[in-house]
Amino acid sequence: MRIAVVAPSSQFGSEAAARVEAIAAARFPGLEIVFHPQCFLAHNHFAGSDAARAGALVEVANDPAFDALWFARGGYGACRIAEEAIGRLGPAARDKAYLGYSDAGYLLAGLYRAGFPNLAHGPMPQDAMRSGGEAAVARALSWLAERSPDALEPGLEPGRPHAAFNITVFSLLLGTPLEPDLAGHVLLLEDVAEHMYRTDRAMFHISSNPAARRLAGIRLGRCSEVPDNDPDFGESEEEVVRFWCARAGIPFLGRAAIGHDSDNRVVPFGVP
Amino acid sequence: MRIAVVAPSSQFGSEAAARVEAIAAARFPGLEIVFHPQCFLAHNHFAGSDAARAGALVEVANDPAFDALWFARGGYGACRIAEEAIGRLGPAARDKAYLGYSDAGYLLAGLYRAGFPNLAHGPMPQDAMRSGGEAAVARALSWLAERSPDALEPGLEPGRPHAAFNITVFSLLLGTPLEPDLAGHVLLLEDVAEHMYRTDRAMFHISSNPAARRLAGIRLGRCSEVPDNDPDFGESEEEVVRFWCARAGIPFLGRAAIGHDSDNRVVPFGVP
Numbered sequence: 001m002r003i004a005v006v007a008p009s010s011q012f013g014s015e016a017a018a019r020v021e022a023i024a025a026a027r028f029p030g031l032e033i034v035f036h037p038q039c040f041l042a043h044n045h046f047a048g049s050d051a052a053r054a055g056a057l058v059e060v061a062n063d064p065a066f067d068a069l070w071f072a073r074g075g076y077g078a079c080r081i082a083e084e085a086i087g088r089l090g091p092a093a094r095d096k097a098y099l100g101y102s103d104a105g106y107l108l109a110g111l112y113r114a115g116f117p118n119l120a121h122g123p124m125p126q127d128a129m130r131s132g133g134e135a136a137v138a139r140a141l142s143w144l145a146e147r148s149p150d151a152l153e154p155g156l157e158p159g160r161p162h163a164a165f166n167i168t169v170f171s172l173l174l175g176t177p178l179e180p181d182l183a184g185h186v187l188l189l190e191d192v193a194e195h196m197y198r199t200d201r202a203m204f205h206i207s208s209n210p211a212a213r214r215l216a217g218i219r220l221g222r223c224s225e226v227p228d229n230d231p232d233f234g235e236s237e238e239e240v241v242r243f244w245c246a247r248a249g250i251p252f253l254g255r256a257a258i259g260h261d262s263d264n265r266v267v268p269f270g271v272p
Numbered sequence: 273m274r275i276a277v278v279a280p281s282s283q284f285g286s287e288a289a290a291r292v293e294a295i296a297a298a299r300f301p302g303l304e305i306v307f308h309p310q311c312f313l314a315h316n317h318f319a320g321s322d323a324a325r326a327g328a329l330v331e332v333a334n335d336p337a338f339d340a341l342w343f344a345r346g347g348y349g350a351c352r353i354a355e356e357a358i359g360r361l362g363p364a365a366r367d368k369a370y371l372g373y374s375d376a377g378y379l380l381a382g383l384y385r386a387g388f389p390n391l392a393h394g395p396m397p398q399d400a401m402r403s404g405g406e407a408a409v410a411r412a413l414s415w416l417a418e419r420s421p422d423a424l425e426p427g428l429e430p431g432r433p434h435a436a437f438n439i440t441v442f443s444l445l446l447g448t449p450l451e452p453d454l455a456g457h458v459l460l461l462e463d464v465a466e467h468m469y470r471t472d473r474a475m476f477h478i479s480s481n482p483a484a485r486r487l488a489g490i491r492l493g494r495c496s497e498v499p500d501n502d503p504d505f506g507e508s509e510e511e512v513v514r515f516w517c518a519r520a521g522i523p524f525l526g527r528a529a530i531g532h533d534s535d536n537r538v539v540p541f542g543v544p
Contacts, residue, residue, distance in 0.1 A: 045469055045504075079473060174477075200348075208449060
């Protein structure tokens, strides 16, 4: 099994790559992980220019020698290339698995809309740099290599389609050519480093969009590293999400084991 | 002429109110400005609970004794009450002028969608606290009291409809029941205190929405207090907006004299 890594968003580093290679060698000796040289480019905020990031993604996605495409990290930048890159993908790209989260959600969204069958929200190579990150990387590899059930978010319901996104990312793809049809889906949401008033505002936006009102429900993952609100917002992320779900008539289905942390579990898109 | 002030978003203070009253007394002696007691309430992030903010807005908007409704300040919170409050407005509300910007854009958007004829993006009472804020307040009052042409953004084109919004606010009302039809409009945009990557992402969202692609064009106001991007974003706000306009086929029509500052000029919604 061969996994290609590309970085459609922010800059990625060789130390994370080395850690991932060490984890893979120790735990999944049959696995070959190929970091595309684009991962290590730097252009302003991004891992290379828009053309370089889109080019690398299209190249490995269309290469039948790879079984999976793993997004190196989030940050910012995938929305600048997703629509154009997805438009250049051929049949070999459709057979692959794609794994990532956070800013990579723009790509997962567009690929899901385009009918790609093997997409998942879950840990990325950059998570190797976290405390406890080895477990996150191993979890991702166990899903990529073996579709291990142990890697999965434990609350996924058999027979029901799911999707998972960062709250801010999902909000900022609504109405665009990347927005997937999530009618009947359980949507798992998480966020990081957003003031609570921003999360409240994004949930207004999400829950007020007609598409979101066709969801089967929302489950809330972790919102971590929330900066202090001035003045105090007075509500937790769960109170915020419950508030907007109630107002929009979207069932709130409880918490979820996803987030910007080492315990981030894998959520395959569609019916598990 | 009687102007009512309510605070649909963040907390407002008595010092700003006193400054506004002094400016009005000195420059517009015929004008009566009534600060609704709700302006001075505090509930978490907001100038009172959602019910208190919506109630005050509906009360003064529906009161024929007032000629205009002036939003006290931005911050955050108008999106939580706008749809419900606008639904409770009667005929006396429709005759009034409404003035504000920033977070008040949620209300201007919903009111414009509802066909209210006298809406404008421009300075608010809180601007009295800025350096040079007296000029901003006097400009707002000269528009409210006299529709002074000197108050207007100088680039408004006769015969063409206009609207003006904060970039983040406009992005986060797309697809909601507050989104107005801006087909054929020149849209003036500004922002404050957003990292450049956030402005880039919001412009992706705005320019990728089909509604925005029906605009006559976009003019860019000021983006102020931009926090340092890490790493440096490498593009200015004008480069960012030009990039997304070009990609979406939206004419970029130059800069605009609006922003979170004392030089913020008035932009009436619709044909000037």
